Amino acid sequence: MTDGAHALIDQLTEDFVEFDPPAEPFGPSGPLDWDGYDLSRARATERTGTTESAICGRGTVGETPAVLIAFEFRFLGGSVGTGTGARIVHAFDHARVHGLPVVSLVATGGTRMQEGVLSLRQLQLITRAAVRLRESGLPHVAVLRDPATGGVWASLGAGADIVLALDGAQIGFAGRRVRRPEHADDPAYTAAAQHAAGHVDEVLTDLPARLAEWLTLLRGTPADPVEIPRALGALTPATDGWHAVRRARAPARPRATAYLDDYFDTRLPIRGDRAGGVDDGMLCGIGRRHGHSVAFAAQTGTATTPAGFRTASRLVRLADRLGLPVLTLVDTPGAAADPDAERAGAGPAIAELFAAVAAARVPVTTLVIGEGGSGGALALCSADRVWITPDAYFSVIAPELAAAILKRPPADVPELAGRLRLRPEDLRELGVVHGIAGP
Structure with missing residues (x-):
């Protein structure tokens, strides 16, 4: 299972400042008044030290200021509910207004069952915020941790400009519990397989240095025509x-x-x-x-x-x-x-x-x-x-x-x-x- 969100953030940046979370759209029992949901959330908060499954804030990665969205898998499987969606949308909007790239550190089983279709709809709201960031000419890098499954992979993860994956991560639209038994451990649902199929740009064992390098490379510069590479082969004209x-x-x-x-x-x-x-x-x-x-x-x-x-x-x-x-x-x-x-x-x-x-x-x-x-x-x-x-x-x-x-x-x-x-x-x-x- 993936490392905790706070521990990963500490590896990536020394000056992280968490955003004040938007107001919760519903009470502790959620929009469906799901029996026991408030207790599950309270236990998750006690276990993780956070009140939702995504920690959003701003920090410097390498030499690049960025907005970070870090999923905490220990909080209800990193699932996205309405409160999570509101935090992520706010993070993208902050990045767009302040001209910052976004790094999504994804570790999730998908959307939250206890909030029904309202949970599922967060994928649309998050994607709309990500598209607005893209239209502003700002990059979005997704880092797929273990696991990265369900609709969050199929929106926030796969929709990023650059998709990185941690070696050994489980990745797929179908989470392990919803696959047919004979497919539960199929290698198609691995970082290596997703990379082989061209859905992941790189599989990493050392994230901090590589992520910092990517953020440096993705900085837009005045787009003047580039220099022509020098010729490396034969320099004499062909005879015919x-x-x-x-x-x-x-x-x-x-x-x-x-x-x-x-x-x-x-x-x-x-x-x-x-x-x-x-x-x-x-x-x-x-x-x-x-x-x-x-x-x-x-x-x-x-x-x-x-x-x-x-x-x-x-x-x-x-x-x-x-x-x-x-x-x-x-x-x-x-x-x-x-x-x-x-x-x-x-x-x-x-x-x-x-x-x-x-x-x-x-x-x-x-x-x-x-x-x-x-x-x-x-x-x-x-x-x-x-x-x-x-x-x-x-x-x-x-x-x-x-x-x-x-x-x-x-x-x-x-x-x-x-x-x-x-x-x-x-x-x-x-x-x-x-x-x-x-x-």
């Missing part, structure tokens, strides 16, 4: 189009990880499309460079799946809300085109990313670092700030596929690569890219 293609496909060419390591002082990942999809060939996250935060989405040389496009869309929309500039690194032979990709919505996922980039109010800057294969590459590209490395190419389609479409023999592929004018120098002359990155 086919040479450009072969060099971009070379196994030894520097990939996205090398570029991200070289560019950022530190970076943390954003994982998954929040619909059960993960594409490890699309690296997304937020990094720190020269004291400024930059959001990034980087292809790693594989065919991008619908989950990859949707994760990149999520990243771009988050950066736009927080005022973070975006860097995209393009390296893909194209979008995944197999039946699984079609069933997963390849077309809609690509369209979603095109729209996210087009709608972004923050500057998006692109560097093509390898293969630029058709629409699967273009979807990740800025509309007005695109550069390319000397050992990369960009094409309307791969030369081999162009030969197939034009009913040309394989022997014609090298000649077609030249006619497609896909070399960096050709692309600069055509106005497709603004320049070629240097060392």
Whole structure:
């Protein structure tokens, strides 16, 4: 079971000040006048030292002032009642008015049975307050403790901008007591499984340092266009189009990880499309460079799946809300085109990313670092700030596929690569890219 709320708060901040709680909307027996409810609450208060299942206040985490919402699981299983909902809504409103991020430290079994549907409705009220915070350009980080189940996970937890989980935590919409017996201990309801499915960004064993780092990275800064990463591979021009293609496909060419390591002082990942999809060939996250935060989405040389496009869309929309500039690194032979990709919505996922980039109010800057294969590459590209490395190419389609479409023999592929004018120098002359990155 999770640590107590007060103990966790003490780990995270030294200057926590609890908010005065709003007036209780109902008496000790609650809105349903539930027999024995007042005694249960009194015993919970005696056991925990708090009068509700959530402790809300303000403190500094690392170097970032924030509003903290810490659930006390020992108070009626961390369940949300009307009094809890009022406290959480007040905390979000305080954060919005004072321009502070919110950290939700979630440990709950869900909504409170003794308050009926009025308890359930708190999820709507809390979500509305969280949406108002989001519309103000302020971040919300959820930390899932053990357990994090029920409607609170499916609203306050899963709806956060960044979702972190403590290693070993039980996480799921269905709490253990309401699952079928054969599913009671299924590994799907674990932090590791939720991370594997892309519903959790990171699983942590050391929360304080990592949470402080996330809050630093999520600070919006003046959204000027970012610097172009330096080229890490071959610097000489390709001799012809086919040479450009072969060099971009070379196994030894520097990939996205090398570029991200070289560019950022530190970076943390954003994982998954929040619909059960993960594409490890699309690296997304937020990094720190020269004291400024930059959001990034980087292809790693594989065919991008619908989950990859949707994760990149999520990243771009988050950066736009927080005022973070975006860097995209393009390296893909194209979008995944197999039946699984079609069933997963390849077309809609690509369209979603095109729209996210087009709608972004923050500057998006692109560097093509390898293969630029058709629409699967273009979807990740800025509309007005695109550069390319000397050992990369960009094409309307791969030369081999162009030969197939034009009913040309394989022997014609090298000649077609030249006619497609896909070399960096050709692309600069055509106005497709603004320049070629240097060392």
